[in-house]
Amino acid sequence: MVERGCEAAYFGETFAESRAKFLLAVAQAGGVATSYVHPDEVGPDGGTLSIDVGVFGAAGARRAFMILSGTHGGEGYAGSAAQIAFIRSGALDTLAHDVRVVLVHGLNPYGFAHWTRTTEHNVDLNRNFMDFSQPLPRNPGYLEVHPFLCPDEWSEEALAAAQRGMDKWIAEHGHQAWIQTIMKGQYEQPSGLNYGGDTREWSNLTLETIVGTSLAGVEKLAFIDWHTGLGDWGEPFFLCFSEKDSSAWARACDWWGRARIETTIGFAGARRPTYNGLVLKGVEAWTAPAEMVGAVVEFGTLPLQQSLDQLRIDRWLKFGNTPDDPQRLADMRRGTRDGFTPPDREWRRRIIGHAGEIQLQGLEGLTAW
Ligand SMILES: [Zn+2]
Structure with missing residues (x-):
């Protein structure tokens, strides 16, 4: 029996448990809950x-704070806990008269429930917010490294060969090109990593409905999309995508601290890649001309290379691969789960503490804006 501490009040161990905790918190705090049920998929428990x-807060408020969890499925347990902690803190009980808070729980519920990064179509939802009627960006480098990232076999021999291929590619193109190539998103290899899809996912379409309903008429928008993976263990790592000399950037520095917004850690020495198809960009477009101040905020789990290796295993298992040894399979599954949301109590306590502070700073900033 695992000892359960205070963090267990916020973290679920399954999607169903996280969802129930969230809905209970919303109801007890007097919020209005709406559920958008997935039309095609169910959880591993059939749920x-x-x-x-x-x-x-007030309908028709001109200022709003939108917070997302679970864009990358299995990372959602931490984002969910952050949202629940925000509700339980009492901060939402007495909002200013024209401020509303919109918490979107489990944006990619398939990935959340099945402890995987992507959607039911192996789509990285945070690369899916594209105009699919236009030509999609090419990523020829990804096609070169795909066989090394995603080998058919997960044996010592195959992995050593894949590593040699990756090392050679990096020696030729450099570390910066490597980070950019594997992280910016790709639209040509549906069974690969960071695949952005060829059409808008259900989660993408549903979020547009949610934005249309809950953010209509908003002029000033604060925004956080909670993630895990990048950055130092248990510490927040901000990815702010506003123009660097814009008022939105300055405001983010004001609210959350310049050091956090302008940090350059997180990519093992490389500059931040230029991503395609971010959720945040979709929300910004749908709410235009509203001004948006916000960020993707990560909580660090593993060093970058280990994090990438867990995503490679996550993807390998997804495509019907199973090691012969059941113990090895169990270890692989536990590794990917722990990479998304570490079970460590101290890590979870840190997330609740940091998230509580960051969300409150966002709310105070928005209220004073
Ligand atoms: Zn993520």
Whole structure:
């Protein structure tokens, strides 16, 4: 029996448990909950998959704070705990008269429930917010490294050969090109990593409905999309995508601290890649001309290379691969789960503490804006 501490009040161990904790918190705090049930998919237990939205504050408010969890499925346990901690803190009980808070729980409920990064179509939802009627960006480098990232076999021999291929590619092109190539998103290899899809995912379409309903008429928008993976263990790592000399950038520095917004850690010495198809960019486009101040905020789990290796295993298992040894399979699954949301109590306590502070700073900033 695992000893359960205070963090267990916020973290679920399954999607169903996280969802129930979130909905209970919304109801007890007097928020309005709406559920968008997935039409095609169910959880590993056969249970309902849904995106659940909790709204606090006045309808028609001109200022809003939108917070997302579970864009990358299995990372959602931490984002969910952050949202629940925000509700339980009491900060939403007395909002200013024209401020509302919109919490979107489990944006990719399939990945959340199945402890995987991508959607039911192996789509990285945070690369899927594209205009698919236009030509999609090419990523020829990805096609070169795909066989090394995603070998058919997960044996010592195959992995050593893949590593030699990667090392050679990096020696030829450099570390910066490597980071850019593997992280920016790709639209040509549906069974690969960071695949952005060839059409808008259900989660993408549903978020547009949620934005249309809950952010109509908003002029000033604060925004956080909670993730895990990049950055130092248990510490927040901000990815702010506003123009560097813009008022939105300055405001983010004001709210959350310049050091956090302008940090350059997180990519093992490389500059931040230029991503395609971010959720945040979709929300910004749908709410235009509203001004948006916000970021993707990560909580660090593993060093970058180990994190990448866990995503490679996550993807390998997804495509019907199973090691012969059941113990090895169990170890691989536990590794990917722990990479998304570490079970360590101290890590979880840190997330609740940091998230509580960051969300409150966002709310105070928005209220004073
Ligand atoms: Zn993520």
